[in-house]
Amino acid sequence: MATIKKEDCTCPRRKKPTCPHKPYRVTYREPGGRAGKPRQVSFKKLEDAEAFAVKVERDKDLGTYINPKAGMRTFEEVWHEWVGAGTLEESSKRNYGSVYANHYGPFFGNKPIGSITPTTILEWEADQKERGYRENGINGRKNVLSSVFNYAVAAEIIGRNPCKKANPRRRSGQTLTPITGDDVPSMEEVLGIIAEAPKLIRAGFWAMAGCGTRPGESLALSDESMDWERSVLAVDHQVSAYGCQEISGYRRGVKRGTKHRAFDQARRTPVPESINKIFDDHIDAFGTWGDRGWFFESPRLNDRHPSYDWFLDQFKAAAKLAGTPQYTPKSFRHFFVSEAIHADIPLFEVAAWVGHRTTRTTELVYGHLVRRAMERGARTMHNRLGLKLEPFRGLIVPPSLTPSEEDIEDWDDVA
Numbered sequence: 448m449a450t451i452k453k454e455d456c457t458c459p460r461r462k463k464p465t466c467p468h469k470p471y472r473v474t475y476r477e478p479g480g481r482a483g484k485p486r487q488v489s490f491k492k493l494e495d496a497e498a499f500a501v502k503v504e505r506d507k508d509l510g511t512y513i514n515p516k517a518g519m520r521t522f523e524e525v526w527h528e529w530v531g532a533g534t535l536e537e538s539s540k541r542n543y544g545s546v547y548a549n550h551y552g553p554f555f556g557n558k559p560i561g562s563i564t565p566t567t568i569l570e571w572e573a574d575q576k577e578r579g580y581r582e583n584g585i586n587g588r589k590n591v592l593s594s595v596f597n598y599a600v601a602a603e604i605i606g607r608n609p610c611k612k613a614n615p616r617r618r619s620g621q622t623l624t625p626i627t628g629d630d631v632p633s634m635e636e637v638l639g640i641i642a643e644a645p646k647l648i649r650a651g652f653w654a655m656a657g658c659g660t661r662p663g664e665s666l667a668l669s670d671e672s673m674d675w676e677r678s679v680l681a682v683d684h685q686v687s688a689y690g691c692q693e694i695s696g697y698r699r700g701v702k703r704g705t706k707h708r709a710f711d712q713a714r715r716t717p718v719p720e721s722i723n724k725i726f727d728d729h730i731d732a733f734g735t736w737g738d739r740g741w742f743f744e745s746p747r748l749n750d751r752h753p754s755y756d757w758f759l760d761q762f763k764a765a766a767k768l769a770g771t772p773q774y775t776p777k778s779f780r781h782f783f784v785s786e787a788i789h790a791d792i793p794l795f796e797v798a799a800w801v802g803h804r805t806t807r808t809t810e811l812v813y814g815h816l817v818r819r820a821m822e823r824g825a826r827t828m829h830n831r832l833g834l835k836l837e838p839f840r841g842l843i844v845p846p847s848l849t850p851s852e853e854d855i856e857d858w859d860d861v862a
Contacts, residue, residue, distance in 0.1 A: 518561020655779035670740030683713035
């Protein structure tokens with residue numbers, strides 16, 4: 448049992464309320480009985496000491512005890528421990544480093560991780576909104592933040608994940624934000640952006656809009672990844688912002704495999720006939736390079752992939768010239784998925800084409816686009832059944848629940 452002992456200081460009585468000493472000392476053992484390590488924590492007020500003593504014994508009984516000193520570690524220290532604990536590729540680690548410097552470090556960095564509460568998370572979200580970030584991006588960064596706290600809970604650094612209580616109105620399991628109509632460009636807006644793009648990279652923009660590829664995957668298109676006869680694209684490489692720099696140069700690294708998939712698990716997506724022709728015309732105009740016949744080459748360096756940043760800059764510039772600066776490369780993937788869903792293509796097919804880890808992702812982000820399915824289902828069954836019932840009208844007589852006069856005798860027999 449935790450015990451409380453008062454050890455009075457030598458300060459004058461009148462100065463005791465403001466002196467720095469903490470006279471009430473709580474002594475307890477960590478879980479394990481007599482084998483548990485003895486601990487001592489001092490408090491200024493008796494009520495604080497009593498509350499701590501009750502809590503520590505309750506946590507020991509429930510098996511949720513956490514060493515208070517572990518929570519004094521800074522968020523920055525735990526963050527770096529979390530990044531180094533997994534099997535992340537170097538490119539992912541550097542990406543996380545950039546995200547930390549821009550979004551987490553300034554707000555959480557020096558805070559003891561045990562002092563971060565759900566209120567702190569709400570304050571961080573408010574700060575993100577004040578800085579002009581959109582809800583989708585904030586939610587994505589909050590998911591990463593939650594992963595860090597989950598690690599800290601599993602490592603017995605803290606007792607609970609503050610992210611899980613920061614928004615009580617959020618539905619359980621809702622980790623992705625559905626797109627809105629403003630996130631999806633129209634066909635005219637897509638064509639306008641592509642028209643303003645340099646001819647060297649237009650085929651990459653067409654791949655995003657017509658095949659649902661990501662920016663890095665579009666930059667890694669190659670002759671070897673195309674099945675020209677079947678008009679199918681194997682999405683098996685991507686240009687990474689950081690990976691393989693020793694081979695291709697800064698932010699030009701191409702690596703085998705894509706997001707959520709290794710090279711030997713490459714997804715395949717259909718290539719529309721029009722996009723197939725665009726790819727063919729691109730090769731005729733600019734040729735290919737490298738062993739795989741890469742489509743896109745750096746405009747400044749031979750035998751190098753274009754910079755990932757250069758690709759994003761070209762898109763931003765084209766979108767601005769087209770009068771639609773609000774769109775990003777991801778908007779073209781939204782366009783692809785939206786058009787596929789409106790064409791009644793099953794969600795599981797769409798999820799496979801765009802490389803979602805599960806159809807759950809597709810459902811959460813795009814599911815509201817198929818809410819018209821109930822009306823469409825009724826119309827389909829009417830077309831299949833309703834229009835065929837006309838010849839039977841008047842011939843199919845529903846059973847009567849009351850007997851006619853001619854059937855009175857039969858009913859009497861039954862009674």
